[in-house]
Every structure is written in C-alpha cells, then in structure tokens.
Amino acid sequence: MRVTVRLFARLRDLAGAGELVREIPAGATVAAVWHALVSEYPAMAPYQASVSSAVNDDYSRMDRPVADGDEVAFLPPVSGGAA
Amino acid sequence: MAAITAAPLDPEALVRAVSEGGGHGAVVSFLGVVRGENLQRRVTHLEYEAHEPLAVRTLQRIRQEAGERWPAVRLAVHHRVGRLEVGETSVVIAAASAHRGDAFAVCRYAIERVKQIAPVWKHEFFEGGDVWIEGATANPDDEAARLDAVRRSCE
Numbered sequence: 180m181r182v183t184v185r186l187f188a189r190l191r192d193l194a195g196a197g198e199l200v201r202e203i204p205a206g207a208t209v210a211a212v213w214h215a216l217v218s219e220y221p222a223m224a225p226y227q228a229s230v231s232s233a234v235n236d237d238y239s240r241m242d243r244p245v246a247d248g249d250e251v252a253f254l255p256p257v258s259g260g261a262a
Numbered sequence: 263m264a265a266i267t268a269a270p271l272d273p274e275a276l277v278r279a280v281s282e283g284g285g286h287g288a289v290v291s292f293l294g295v296v297r298g299e300n301l302q303r304r305v306t307h308l309e310y311e312a313h314e315p316l317a318v319r320t321l322q323r324i325r326q327e328a329g330e331r332w333p334a335v336r337l338a339v340h341h342r343v344g345r346l347e348v349g350e351t352s353v354v355i356a357a358a359s360a361h362r363g364d365a366f367a368v369c370r371y372a373i374e375r376v377k378q379i380a381p382v383w384k385h386e387f388f389e390g391g392d393v394w395i396e397g398a399t400a401n402p403d404d405e406a407a408r409l410d411a412v413r414r415s416c417e
Contacts (some may be wrong), residue, residue, distance in 0.1 A: 188311055188383035189394040231400040233381070236315040238402050252313055256396040258377060258384045 180205055180247035182212060188255050190230075193222045203245070209234065210241040212251050229256050263337070264321035266314050266382075268344040276356035280336040288362035290369040294353035296346050303388035310343045310352060313381040317341065323402060324375040328357075328368050331412065335359040335368045341382055352384075371415035378407050 184199040191197045194216075203212055209232045217223050231254040232239045245251055263279060273291055281289055296308050321339045328337050336358045346352055355372045359365040376382075379402045384395040401407070 185313070187313055187381065188385070189396070191311075192394075229396075229399045231381075233313065233316050236313075236319065238316070238320075238400075252316065254313065254381050254400055255383065255394070256398055257380060257400045258382055258395055258397055 180207075180245075182245055182248070183250045184212065184216065185250060185252040187252065190223060190226065190253055190255050194220055205247075207245055208241065209239055209243050209245060209251055212245060213241065213253060216253070226253075226255055230254065231256075263339070264318055264325060265340045266312050266317045266321075266343055267340060268342065271340050271342050271351045271354045273351070273354045273356070276338040276340060276354050279338050280356045280358035282336075285360070286336070286358040286365075287360050288365040289356060289358045290362070290365040291357075292353075292355040292369045292373055293351045294373065296348050296350050296352060298348040300386060300388070303386070303390075305348055306387045306389060307348065308346045308352070308387065309385040310341075310346060311383045311385065312341065312343045314343070316381050320380045320402065321376070324372055324379070327375065327408070328371055331371075332359070332364050332368050335364050337368055337372055339372055339376065341376065341380065343382070367415040370417075371411050374411035374414050375408070378404075378411060 186194050186197055233252040235250050298305055325337050338356045341353045355369050357365045357368040378398050379400045386393050
C-alpha cells in the first residue's frame with residue numbers, strides 16, 4: 180500500500196523534501212514507516228527517541244497501524260523554549 | 263479563536279473576540295515576540311513552520327483543556343508562521359474571565375501548552391549561521407507535562 184510521508188523542520192531539511200510517497204507492506208505501523216525512513220536517511224536516527232507522529236492531521240501513537248492512502252507526519256521536538 | 267496565519271497578528275482582535283458578550287471583569291493578553299538575542303547569538307530573523315491542520319486542532323485542544331479546568335474563561339490563541347523579524351509578534355493569547363486570577367492563569371496555561379504540544383517549529387537565523395530550535399517532544403497525552411503547565415499557571 181501507499182502512504183504519504185510529511186516531514187517538518189529539521190527532518191524536512193535532512194530528507195530534502197517535505198513530502199514523500201512510499202510503498203509499505205500491508206499492516207505496517209507508524210513505527211515501521213519511521214524505521215523505513217531512517218534506513219533511507221540515517222541522519223534521522225538520533226530523532227528515534229524524540230520524534231512524534233500524526234496520521235491524517237491527528238496526533239498518533241507509533242504503534243498505530245496505517246492504512247492505504249494515509250498521510251503520516253513525523254514531527255521533531257517542538258519549539259519549547261525557556262519560560 | 264484558534265488560528266495559524268502567515269499574516270501579522272492583531273492582538274486587539276483577539277481581545278475583542280474573547281470580550282464579546284460582556285460580563286468579564288478581566289482580560290489578560292500575552293504576546294510572544296522575536297528576541298534579538300538568543301543564547302548569546304545575535305538573531306537576524308526567525309522562520310516559523312507549522313503542521314497547520316494539526317496545529318489548529320492542537321490550539322483547539324488547548325482551549326478545550328483550559329475550558330475543562332476553568333469553565334468560565336474565554337480563550338483565543340493565534341500563532342504566526344513564515345518569516346518574522348526581531349520585535350515582531352509570533353503568538354498572541356487572550357483570556358477573559360470574571361476576575362483577573364483565572365484570566366492570568368489561563369493565559370499562562372495556554373502559552374505553556376503551546377510550547378509543549380503545538381506542532382510549530384522555530385528556525386533561528388543569527389549572525390554566523392542558523393539552527394532549528396528543538397525543545398520538547400510533542401505528546402498531548404503526556405499528563406505530567408500537562409500538570410506542569412497547570413502548576414506554572416497557578417504559581
């Protein structure tokens with residue numbers, strides 16, 4: 180099946196694109212999509228512990244199964260900042 | 263009441279929006295402004311990027327969270343994206359309540375939650391380079407982070 184991967188901020192810079200279309204096996208989870216992405220772009224590996232994800236514009240857990248046509252977004256840590 | 267926009271922000275419009283209907287004795291607004299210096303770097307400008315639909319939903323979520331704890335408070339949050347110069351306003355929050363205590367608390371709560379979970383990123387350009395500012399892992403279901411925002415808002 181086919182998913183659209185959206186990348187933001189530094190992850191977008193590392194991939195050189197904000198949107199990628201990728202074929203993934205049926206039943207794959209968000210985490211599987213992430214791991215495939217890291218294989219393709221090893222520089223993203225340090226984000227393993229801090230990345231968040233969203234599916235179809237809703238925050239998602241990494242163990243959520245994705246469906247054909249889903250949009251899966253990976254989000255690096257957000258702006259934060261000293262209070 | 264919740265928006266992501268590339269246009270310059272209008273704090274007065276948010277104050278008007280939360281004040282509608284009257285009955286509020288206090289309106290508190292907060293403006294986040296681009297600093298000219300960050301971590302001893304001289305900042306030239308910032309570029310804000312957002313996952314826009316998710317960011318709007320997240321701002322709505324923050325309004326809902328605030329409404330659960332402070333039911334009588336009206337809250338508006340607008341965040342800007344795109345290139346911002348030093349001194350420009352990147353985020354505006356307005357909270358209206360019968361009394362000032364709750365209005366201050368909700369305003370503070372909202373900015374803490376924006377910083378924790380809104381999918382908005384800051385690309386800082388400074389003299390000699392540029393860097394993406396990365397703070398917290400965005401996880402709306404992290405209850406400890408949410409309670410930390412409550413604690414800060416009630417200090």
